[in-house]
Amino acid sequence: MKTAYIMISNRHIHLTREAVDVLFGKDYELTVKKPLGYPIFAANETVTLKGPKGTISNVRVLGPMRPYNQAEILTADNFVLGINAPVKLSGSPDLAPLTIIGPAGELKLESVAVIAKRHIHMSPEKAAEYGLENKQLVRVKIAGERALIFDETVVTFTDIPDPTMHIDVEEGNAAHIKNMDIVEILP
Incomplete structure (x- = not known):
């Protein structure tokens, strides 16, 4: 029998070095809340996602930093935010736009929100x-x-x-x- 383990994830965000600098401050380093399997970890840091219709607060940042920004949301989050995030693999282009708000600043990103395939x-x-x-x-x-x-x-x-x-x-x-x-x- 061919088997696999299941890992379930809630909404979260992956950020670049540049995004972390804007959202948390220049040269800020993410801190580990919980290891999720080397090298991935849930960070203590969270952000707010803002769409044209609403916001979702306390969205967990996952580390380490990535070469691209990506907010992985749930289908129901589309209704709260007022967007239409596509179902795609991580790292795919042509995602939905959102504003990401951190304690030190915010970023308006044109292609960031996805429902992970x-x-x-x-x-x-x-x-x-x-x-x-x-x-x-x-x-x-x-x-x-x-x-x-x-x-x-x-x-x-x-x-x-x-x-x-x-x-x-x-x-x-x-x-x-x-x-x-x-x-x-x-x-």
């Missing part, structure tokens, strides 16, 4: 063992009280030791699953 991180070696390729779409079976099958799940190659599927809180709640539950990858 569900995906499974795995090493090329594990993918070969499973007979999968990078960027391949697979289905994932969730067992339990609210069993379901997630279609359109993207395999992404990384160097993590165990296959790990990333979904957002809304998807996790729909399937009644929690972090580190094991799911089955279907052909």
